[in-house]
Amino acid sequence: MTLYALDLFGTAVFAISGVLLACRSNMDFFGALVLAFVTAVGGGTIRDALLGSTPVFWIQNTHYLWVILAAVIVGLATLSWMVRIHRILQIFDAMGLAVFSIAGAQKALAFGAEPVVAIIMGVLTGAxxxxxxxxxxxxxPMVLRQEELYATPAIFGCLFYLLLLSWSVNPTLATVIAGILIFSTRMISVIRKIALPRIALPG
Known part of the structure; x- marks a missing residue:
């Protein structure tokens, strides 16, 4: 139940980030709704399609759709306040990244996927x-920008989660530890502006 609640929380946070980007891009209400939807469930939808988990999760459980709609309404109603708390939204976004990444890896493992595939599915779900x-x-896309780390924390977090499971660590404890690793790594990169080195052509 706790993981499910965190999953819904991550859905709401990602949906709000979509609303903010839509407003910055001068989109209308429908545009905000579309960006909120794809941000919140886009990664999980692709994951489910690749794993053969059909119908996808938000069709099986429409609570996700209601959470997205509520997040859009709240986001638009508190837009001026949301803009002023950019760092708080970054914190929420890092939480969502952590929750979604581990949840994606867990679902892949439940479908019998190999560890490397589970990591890919985790990163895909989160980013x-x-x-x-x-x-x-x-x-x-943020995952391709050089300003800070985004996909990298998800990769290492999912890898560490699999290592913990291989060491017979309790799955719930492994989820918490790996999630904290993803969240903390993401936030440190945001605060310190840490990024992967750029690749430049010689000469």
Whole structure:
């Protein structure tokens, strides 16, 4: 139940980030709704399609759709306040990244996927929706920018989660530890502006 509640929380947070980007891009209500939707469930939808988990999770459980709609309404109603708390939203976004990444890896393992596939599915679940959001808004996806780490914390977090399971650590404890690793790594990169080194052509 706790993981499910965190999953809904992450859905709401990602949906609000979609609303904010839609407003910054001068979109209307429908545009905000579309960006909120793809941000919140885009990665998980692709994951379920690749794993053969159909119908996808938000069709099986429409609570996700209601959470997205509520997040859009709240986001638009408190827009001026939301803009002033950018750092708080970054914290929420890091929480969502942590929850979604581990949840994605867990679902892949439940479908019998190999560890490397579970890591890919975790990263896709955590960062895929944001990538779709950014592309629809005409921006370079956050996972491809050099300003700070985004996908990298998810990769290491999912890898560490699998290692903990292989060491017979309690799955709930492994989820908490790996989630904290993803969240803390993401926030440190935001605060310290840590990014992967750029690759430049010689000469």
């Amino acid at each position: 895929g929706g944001g990538a779709i959001r950014d592309m629809l808004a005409g921006q370079v």
